[in-house]
Amino acid sequence: xxxxxxxxxxxxxxxxxxxxxxxxxxxxxxxxxxxxxxxxxxxxxxxxxxxxxxxxxxxxxxxxxxxxxxxxxxxxxxxxxxxxxxxxxxxxxxxxxxxxxxxxxxxxxxxxxxxxxxxxxxxxxxxxxxxxxxxxxxxxxxxxxxxxxxxxxxxxxxxxx
Amino acid sequence: xxxxxxxxxxxxxxxxxxxxxxxxxxxxxxxxxxxxxxxxxxxxxxxxxxxxxxxxxxxxxxxxxxxxxxxxxxxxxxxxxxxxxxxxxxxxxxxxxxxxxxxxxxxxxxxxxxxxxxxxxxxxxxxxxxxxxxxxxxxxxxxxxxxxxxxxxxxxxxxxxxxxxxxxxxxxxxxxxxxxxxxxxxxxxxxxxxxxxxxxxxxxxxxxxxxxxxxxxxxxxxxxxxxxxxxxxxxxxxxxxxxxxxxxxxxxxxxxxxxxxxxxxxxx
Numbered sequence: 571x572x573x574x575x576x577x578x579x580x581x582x583x584x585x586x587x588x589x590x591x592x593x594x595x596x597x598x599x600x601x602x603x604x605x606x607x608x609x610x611x612x613x614x615x616x617x618x619x620x621x622x623x624x625x626x627x628x629x630x631x632x633x634x635x636x637x638x639x640x641x642x643x644x645x646x647x648x649x650x651x652x653x654x655x656x657x658x659x660x661x662x663x664x665x666x667x668x669x670x671x672x673x674x675x676x677x678x679x680x681x682x683x684x685x686x687x688x689x690x691x692x693x694x695x696x697x698x699x700x701x702x703x704x705x706x707x708x709x710x711x712x713x714x715x716x717x718x719x720x721x722x723x724x725x726x727x728x729x730x731x
Numbered sequence: 732x733x734x735x736x737x738x739x740x741x742x743x744x745x746x747x748x749x750x751x752x753x754x755x756x757x758x759x760x761x762x763x764x765x766x767x768x769x770x771x772x773x774x775x776x777x778x779x780x781x782x783x784x785x786x787x788x789x790x791x792x793x794x795x796x797x798x799x800x801x802x803x804x805x806x807x808x809x810x811x812x813x814x815x816x817x818x819x820x821x822x823x824x825x826x827x828x829x830x831x832x833x834x835x836x837x838x839x840x841x842x843x844x845x846x847x848x849x850x851x852x853x854x855x856x857x858x859x860x861x862x863x864x865x866x867x868x869x870x871x872x873x874x875x876x877x878x879x880x881x882x883x884x885x886x887x888x889x890x891x892x893x894x895x896x897x898x899x900x901x902x903x904x905x906x907x908x909x910x911x912x913x914x915x916x917x918x919x920x921x922x923x924x925x926x927x928x929x930x931x932x933x934x935x936x937x938x939x940x941x942x943x944x945x946x947x948x949x950x951x952x953x954x955x956x957x958x959x960x961x962x963x964x965x966x967x968x969x970x971x972x973x974x975x976x977x978x979x980x981x982x983x984x985x986x987x988x989x990x991x992x993x994x995x996x997x998x999x
Contacts, residue, residue: 594764597972598841598911638757639839643746644737690737695889698842
């Protein structure tokens with residue numbers, strides 16, 4: 571019980587941090603290279619404990635991101651719920667992969683995420699060029715090993731597994 | 732469900748009330764992310780060397796002198812303008828009241844050109860209020876919270892504003908392209924007298940922006956015989972990517988003056 575509770579607290583803190591990174595003010599030229607930390611964080615937690623974090627939580631997290639970012643409401647919610655669903659379907663396989671193989675799959679996942687977010691934003695007339703999506707997915711995938719290492723250190727430090 | 736919400740959001744305005752309200756709750760996050768920048772500026776102020784400050788002081792003194800000289804001419808020109816306007820029986824243009832606001836955040840999406848400012852309805856900010864900086868027009872307020880507001884920049888792809896060529900008064904529409912350094916002029920017929928380096932100013936026709944604020948400089952004019960209109964791009968005057976402080980212009984009275992001037996001028 572306590573373990574599950576502290577896991578949720580850690581999850582919440584990670585998400586808050588990721589959200590702050592997602593809205594940290596950057597000029598538009600640099601903002602293109604901003605990694606989708608929130609998406610990565612969610613994938614990490616779904617792979618880590620798929621029994622606790624699933625599509626529903628992903629939907630709420632995405633909705634919260636939309637509201638905070640002032641994007642089209644429902645864009646990130648849809649994309650994150652979809653990515654969480656794919657992760658839940660394939661977490662057994664993904665977990666057994668090496669970090670390098672995982673990174674490749676993360677690239678695909680973030681790509682799917684970006685595709686859907688971009689499509690929904692496009693409904694409002696704010697769709698970006700495909701180049702931005704590819705760059706963002708690449709940068710995000712490159713951040714994946716870093717995120718995994720950081721999360722492992724944090725979990726060992728506070729003995730939350 | 733997410734898809735339904737997205738469709739409702741983008742195709743109807745049912746959520747607009749909720750959007751205004753949530754901005755009060757989401758703004759603290761933007762405040763929070765602005766802290767590193769504030770610390771940086773604070774330390775920059777604190778630890779500036781004496782020599783730097785003296786140099787800055789000298790530069791500012793020179794600038795004040797130059798501006799004061801301009802202002803001297805301005806006073807007589809304003810008086811002359813008022814007299815001429817009285818001769819023409821048209822409404823006086825009163826000097827606009829302004830309020831300084833500080834940027835606290837920018838939109839995280841690179842395609843969306845919106846910035847957050849630290850003034851809201853408590854300071855009298857209203858939706859549609861024009862925002863300028865030291866060099867030109869920045870945009871307009873689109874969302875107002877209690878102590879914060881959101882400004883849509885003129886370069887946002889959903890923004891267009893009526894402008895005038897300062898040289899000859901031709902009226903045009905400048906449209907944002909989603910690029911911070913580019914505006915596109917719509918429906919410029921090939922025979923229009925417009926050239927590179929022309930200054931575009933607000934024309935005041937949309938009743939949104941007060942007339943006469945510089946908007947952009949024409950950067951390129953290309954006539955393609957295959958197209959009905961010339962392609963004209965302009966570069967915004969305002970430093971949209973680096974300004975820290977902006978001015979909110981209160982110009983409600985301009986609109987109301989225009990409304991009741993026909994009735995007021997014969998009596999006065």
